[in-house]
Amino acid sequence: MTFKSALDPQSPDYQSRRAAMLAKIAELDAEHAKALAGGGEKYVTRHRKRGKLLARERIELLLDPDSPFLELSPLAAWGSDFQVGASVITGIGVVEGVECMIVANDPTVRGGSSNPWTVKKSFRASDIALENRLPVINLVESGGADLPTQKEIFIPGGRMFRDLTRLSAAGIPTIALVFGNSTAGGAYIPGMCDHVVMVKERAKVFLGGPPLVKMATGEESGDEELGGAEMHARTSGLADYMAADEPDALRLGRQIVRNLNHRKHGPKPAATVPPRYDPEELAGIVPEDLKVPFDPREVIARVTDGSAFDEFKPLYGTSLVTGWARVHGYPIGILANAQGVLFGDEAQKAAQFIQLANQTDTPLLFLHNTTGYMVGKEYEQSGIIKHGALMINAVANSKVPHITIVMGASYGAGNYGMCGRAYDPRFLFTWPSAKSAVMGPQQLAGVLSIVARQAAEARGQVYDEDQDRAMRELVETQIEAESLPFFLSGRLYDDGVIDPRDTRTVLGLCLSVVHNAPVRGADGFGVFRM
Template identity: 75%
Template sequence: MTVLASALDPASPAYAANRSAMLAKLGALDAEHAAALAGGGPEYVDRHRARGKLLARERVELLLDDDTPFLELSPLAAWGSEYPVGASLVTGIGTVEGVECLITANDPTVRGGASNPWTLRKALRANEIAYANRLPVVSLVESGGADLPSQKEIFIPGGALFRDLTRLSAARIPTVAVVFGNSTAGGAYLPGMSDHTVMIRERSKVFLGGPPLVRMATGEESDDESLGGADMHARTSGLADHHALDEHDAIRQARRIVARLNHRKAHPDPGPAEPPRYDAEELLGIVPGDLRTPFDPREVIARIVDGSDFDEFKPLYGTSLVTGWARLCGYPLGVLANAQGVLFSAESQKAAQFIQLANQRDIPLLFLHNTTGYMVGRAYEQGGIVKHGAMMINAVSNSRVPHLSVLMGASYGAGHYGMCGRAYDPRFLFAWPSAKSAVMGPQQLAGVLSIVARASAAATGQPYDEEGDAALRAVVERQIEAESLPVFLSGRLYDDGVIDPRDTRTVLGMCLSAIHTAPVEGARGGFGVFRM
């Protein structure tokens, strides 16, 4: 039998402590998500409603098929910056008329939906996901364009948004724009470059320059409607393909457009799947509050894969990395999961072989992170850890099957790279509230700086300031700890969201379904030179 046996004891003190720590982190995360959901705050939400308009997430909800989930992406974008959490944009994956779509919606309660630097990065990430997975894009538009005080960070890179739309269309990936209010200046190109555009009578306004700008540039007097209203674009310019009476009618028409796209998945849905044999609730008590304490990732695998059924690959070799085959929501999957944290030469070689096998079989890969990085020390350097770690990173870099990453615990140093961190283009990357990621752990980094400072003082014959050293180490540890936390990293879009561990199977299932809209094909050769 290949069904995983669980040794987890929910009645143990260790489990209770782990669960309590995780619930505390989830409570703090809920508060951060609430800030994004609040948009511009009660005053601006009330003003928006007083105009008879729906909120961004209400528009998304009406667009989606009844009783279907919405996988929101990057909800904490801009956290810790000078801009509001969420970056005045909602992005995510949902089902419209049976078609999985990438959906974006401006939040006009936040500075009129104006785009700041984090809005741009969030939108570009959404386009990247749509392109890689061949997901139709539906844009729910209401934005005053660029946030002008930050234009220096938006204007030059912002052109990529419109480039992406044309590339999506050229790749036969449909794009639909529904304009609920203003779409001005550069933002006018969003409906202008979409395959299908819906505009709303007396609400939608699309123009390169509004009346004040036109008056300044040409001396011409004009009004919003004649310059860029829905009636004009539907009857005169031809920009509007569909003319809606109100917001509900616009959403209805957008759904009909998607229904007529004839957009098909490259792979059929696998049908019903056997649920795991263990309760997802128990995922709360697996990861220790102190990430220096190891845990068995098989306990996680047993609670997310179909039937808790897992065929382990090389179980007796390179034992601090668990590799094996499973199915998740019916989709075949290769899993790489850190067991004891450190990656040695054997683990690196094992990973490289396993990744090659997945590419031969066209099977997506899931990386479950809990690593402090590759092992250091004289014996390990002499044993070839550099070339063996490079072998694993080579395999990850040149693998062509889709990759999914979940940061459960630590994800430090080059181990983050070898386990397909953000720089290695996973199709999706999520973190648990327990995760931490940095060049190394806070204590190790502070210790390295202390050793370097001591050596420098000794080389110059200067006395060493022990009190200053202790103070510096404390400051560095606090800084690295803060910068390692998932909410900090998520705010910078280094992941696609921080998720509740109990939702992991659902989130990964939605991602796998989206991935299979595009062909899933592994590398046919094409790996770099493996140094043996």
């Protein structure tokens, strides 16, 4: 049935919420701009003087005209010593009508060298490609590992090559378009891809460059004879195609995708109907103070087709909203936190709903605004642990694709029950209003204060109240900073922080992507404690 919105966009309350969200979105835009800037004006200018395209320009020429590009993890490395974006661009775009995972080194950032966050970001891209059967196109120009951080890169970095071979073994095509350096360990990227294009007089692919060869063997050799595109096309056979220039390499890349005969394995969507309510209004729904509850149905009504939502068990476990809808023609089951706290009824309701979605092969969308499962004597005695475990068991063993959006709070085991990062949702995005931690900053500081006070009393000491106040302030400040979306996104605990008004578009892209693979529910679940 169609949801009837009670939201008043003209009310002072709505306008206040919207103003706060728009301020957060402005902060988000400023952080995204750091990733868009690459290595900065100096290095961008130097790159252009060499007659080369920027990484984002390469992506734009590769993709179908006017098609979307869902960038992933753009804030990777935020808050670290490395450039925001981690010297690599990853995302999903359409090439010759085929949704592909694009991984593009940004050579304006330390020569495109890989730091620890680059590696983690690349791993995430590989995971998404494998789960959703997306062909992978690597736009290669990298100086290899960032040597000062090699201790954090070398051992785990080998997984990058393993992932390429596993993708190929699963029948998922891998393509390398080499625009410049691809040396040392990086030489194995084209070496392990199914299809390789190298740009004439630009690509340099070798395990050891001329200086290393000289030191190791005493042999004198130049770049071209050691690892140039022409040598690899004519002599070694590593290059399948030699491009005349960068646009030609991108043309050849599109040609390769056109000949893949790639097809989706999931069901096609039905006709799309826009929501009855304006997605623009999503900017004014979440309160700045996350202790203030909001109705997630107002969010659902602005992302679902026709604002239709068939609610499941509406009178039971009312702090969790569950029901069925469509987004861009794709069927979806939705679980959304209404009042923050999850009780036993909500957990049981969620477990049943998840089982039903698996019976009908229906993907699930989790919309977070939860402080976690309820605590206290009454709730412990009524079995909140086993009820929470029931819900987490259902989430962990569900096999239909999961998509998670963190709108507000996502604390404690509620993050797990609502399919947080540890439960491997196909995609997880956050809003700028989101916060996530083991518990709220005040609660965490208060717990530490109580424990310290009890320890002092047990030792017969007088508790220092001034020190306690300072400790609480310090802890609250630290936890608040570590709960914010930029911090979490920088550590790749999500796939990106998005403008709430883009939620329907992002969900449509994600649902289209997950249907590249078969959509099937679980054959069974673990033991449910009743």
